[in-house]
Amino acid sequence: MNLRGKPFKKSLKLLTLLLTSLLIASVSAGMYLSLTMTSTVKVYKSNVYFVIGSDNGTKGLEVTLDSTNTTATLTGLRAYPNASFTYTDPVRVRNNASVGTYSQLRLAPKVDPSTNAADFVYVKFLLNATIAGDRKWLNYTSNGVSWTCPTGPTTFTTTGINGGQEWPIVVYTMANATATVNNSVTISITVDVD
Amino acid sequence: MPSEMLPEFFALLGIDLFLMLSLLTCLLDDRMPKALPYIYQIAALAGYGHLLISKNFFTVFGDYMRFWYCFIYLLVSLANIVAVNIYFAAVKKQWTLAKVWSGAVSFPTILISIFFVSNYSYLHGVPFPLFLQIALVVSAIIMGTSVAIFLSPEALRNRFKEEEEVRK
Numbered sequence: 001m002n003l004r005g006k007p008f009k010k011s012l013k014l015l016t017l018l019l020t021s022l023l024i025a026s027v028s029a030g031m032y033l034s035l036t037m038t039s040t041v042k043v044y045k046s047n048v049y050f051v052i053g054s055d056n057g058t059k060g061l062e063v064t065l066d067s068t069n070t071t072a073t074l075t076g077l078r079a080y081p082n083a084s085f086t087y088t089d090p091v092r093v094r095n096n097a098s099v100g101t102y103s104q105l106r107l108a109p110k111v112d113p114s115t116n117a118a119d120f121v122y123v124k125f126l127l128n129a130t131i132a133g134d135r136k137w138l139n140y141t142s143n144g145v146s147w148t149c150p151t152g153p154t155t156f157t158t159t160g161i162n163g164g165q166e167w168p169i170v171v172y173t174m175a176n177a178t179a180t181v182n183n184s185v186t187i188s189i190t191v192d193v194d
Numbered sequence: 195m196p197s198e199m200l201p202e203f204f205a206l207l208g209i210d211l212f213l214m215l216s217l218l219t220c221l222l223d224d225r226m227p228k229a230l231p232y233i234y235q236i237a238a239l240a241g242y243g244h245l246l247i248s249k250n251f252f253t254v255f256g257d258y259m260r261f262w263y264c265f266i267y268l269l270v271s272l273a274n275i276v277a278v279n280i281y282f283a284a285v286k287k288q289w290t291l292a293k294v295w296s297g298a299v300s301f302p303t304i305l306i307s308i309f310f311v312s313n314y315s316y317l318h319g320v321p322f323p324l325f326l327q328i329a330l331v332v333s334a335i336i337m338g339t340s341v342a343i344f345l346s347p348e349a350l351r352n353r354f355k356e357e358e359e360v361r362k
Binding site for chain 2: 013
């Protein structure tokens with residue numbers, strides 16, 4: 001491919017093609033680079049968040065939410081010796097999407113209880129879905145010596161929470177008959193959204 | 195942490211292959227149809243269109259779909275390279291040129307494409323079987339050595355001379 005022997009017309013043609021090739025190659029590479037940058041971060045506003053339930057301010061319960069309503073802190077939950085105690089509506093999970101847009105939810109353990117196992121019998125959380133078959137339990141039980149905790153998340157709800165709906169997370173507690181008053185335990189769980 | 199390879203990389207590779215084909219067919223225009231370099235430029239522009247569509251529908255198209263339409267584009271460009279090779283060998287009966295083309299263009303581009311596809315599949319948790327990886331390395335070594343030995347300027351000059359003499 002000796003260009004020195006080629007006529008001027010052919011050299012010009014090659015030069016034109018070379019320039020357009022450079023242009024196409026560099027524009028394409030730039031486009032690929034911008035795609036790489038596009039794929040790095042994408043933040044969406046969450047349609048699913050916590051709402052304070054009607055039990056707040058009753059039975060010693062105080063519910064606080066963070067600024068984005070995606071973290072709920074429940075303080076003052078009570079457990080009575082040898083008696084089950086229920087908070088039917090301490091906090092709710094809301095799907096704020098339009099009606100017909102479903103999100104699957106599940107409960108998952110985050111920080112397991114590690115103290116005062118001798119004082120408690122159980123602390124149970126129930127994702128109280130509208131359809132009975134979708135309700136999910138996350139149970140922490142104590143044998144008086146140590147806590148038995150869920151090893152993984154519950155399965156996702158099959159039907160899912162419809163847009164505009166709110167599902168309460170019910171909390172069941174029971175202390176040991178010989179429990180020491182004012183002893184407490186801290187449990188952290190998450191609500192996964194799919 | 196190295197950035198992950200996107201499926202659009204195959205479209206980018208295909209574009210570059212089409213551009214390379216365009217320039218090579220321009221250099222060999224006494225043996226090829228005159229319009230071919232321009233057709234390959236248009237094909238490269240179509241690849242740019244691919245990237246543009248990917249950018250605009252990035253979140254709509256899944257990884258799977260993006261991979262396949264970019265990979266098919268790359269396959270089309272590779273098929274064109276092989277087709278030119280066959281054209282020289284079967285239609286033009288220019289065996290030396292066909293051999294040079296296969297050694298300097300067809301095999302390297304196919305090998306490079308296989309390398310990137312294997313890299314992509316490895317990053318997505320589907321590594322090539324070990325024997326295929328070994329075959330890839332062995333064929334690269336053999337090809338490199340063969341190209342160096344058989345496509346040296348001196349050897350090529352002699353072969354083209356022989357071909358010219360046969361034609362006369």
